[in-house]
């Protein structure tokens with residue numbers, strides 16, 4: 001087994017780091033403070049080829065792997081999670097289109113994302129169906145050649161800025177198996193009856209747009225259905241096997257950024273006549289943070305490598321997702337602790353990791369749900 005990055009991957013990492021370190025500081029404070037999506041930054045990210053690297057050449061992308069996509073995300077989140085998410089989540093949903101869409105759908109929806117001409121989202125969560133994805137109640141009813149969609153979606157990333165959104169809808173309500181009732185339909189956001197209400201006051205990742213969606217008799221041609229009717233739940237689960245690996249990289253990046261702040265601090269601040277790094281308690285903190293980050297990085301590289309070799313290991317992905325998310329929260333907390341009162345101040349830049357990291361234990365499956373997936377894979381269903 002080869003754990004080394006190729007020269008091309010090393011170049012991608014270096015370029016992503018240079019871009020994030022050079023550009024993010026121009027946007028991160030303002031977008032965090034005012035909850036504004038950094039549109040110009042996203043455009044630059046597209047121009048430089050960082051967005052949608054997993055999209056195949058025939059659909060307008062460079063045709064790299066999910067590992068390369070994750071490596072970019074790690075570098076972006078290391079500098080600033082909010083900006084990193086805003087730039088890269090513009091393709092959130094493209095993975096599903098690439099996996100299950102028709103040739104025509106892939107050509108229509110994927111290339112504009114790479115070119116910086118469109119932003120995408122995915123609407124799964126509803127006010128009454130969060131962790132219980134199969135409980136989604138938004139309906140899509142056939143009327144001639146169109147679906148008529150009605151329902152509400154909650155917490156949708158890019159909801160108020162997206163050009164199109166994958167919507168999980170019930171199309172087969174008569175089906176006894178609740179996991180076979182849904183389909184995925186792409187809804188263009190300029191259709192009549194589509195409304196987005198931006199959610200404000202988030203704890204972290206405030207640069208990223210999050211919205212509540214209302215769909216009232218939205219008419220969509222039936223050609224917008226992705227994959228097979230009744231397979232929407234399964235398709236989204238496969239989509240999450242891909243995107244959760246990306247979330248792991250986000251977590252490792254945020255943790256790495258917070259660790260680097262802690263290292264710099266223990267080497268520069270003195271108490272009791274010694275650098276903070278001379279105290280064993282702080283040395284142990286640094287050692288534990290670094291060890292967990294390495295373990296997480298190895299875990300997500302392996303999960304990404306498997307994906308790029310055509311293997312979806314949902315158990316491994318779920319393990320990686322909860323462990324990486326928890327590690328990011330742990331490291332951000334420890335880094336803030338090492339900074340003492342200074343960590344509590346915005347200008348030291350550590351409280352932001354603390355706020356931003358928390359989402360990694362919640363979105364794309366709360367960590368308890370990931371543990372249920374792991375336990376079921378090991379024990380089978382026990383009730």
Ligand SMILES: Cc1cc2nc3c(=O)[nH]c(=O)nc-3n(C[C@H](O)[C@H](O)[C@H](O)COP(=O)(O)OP(=O)(O)OC[C@H]3O[C@@H](n4cnc5c(N)ncnc54)[C@H](O)[C@@H]3O)c2cc1C
Nearest residue numbers: 122123124125130131155156157210362363364365366368
């Ligand atoms: C900033 C942000 C961005 C998001 N982006 C998107 C997006 O783009 N698209 C989208 O569709 N959704 C998105 N989400 C929604 C996100 O995926 C959900 O918030 C998440 O799945 C949890 O659902 P919930 O909030 O309804 O919590 P609930 O399902 O109500 O769960 C609440 C708590 O109970 C625990 N819990 C629930 N069920 C169980 C169980 N069976 N066993 C043990 N514990 C359980 C959970 O772990 C959680 O901690 C986003 C959320 C946020 C905050």
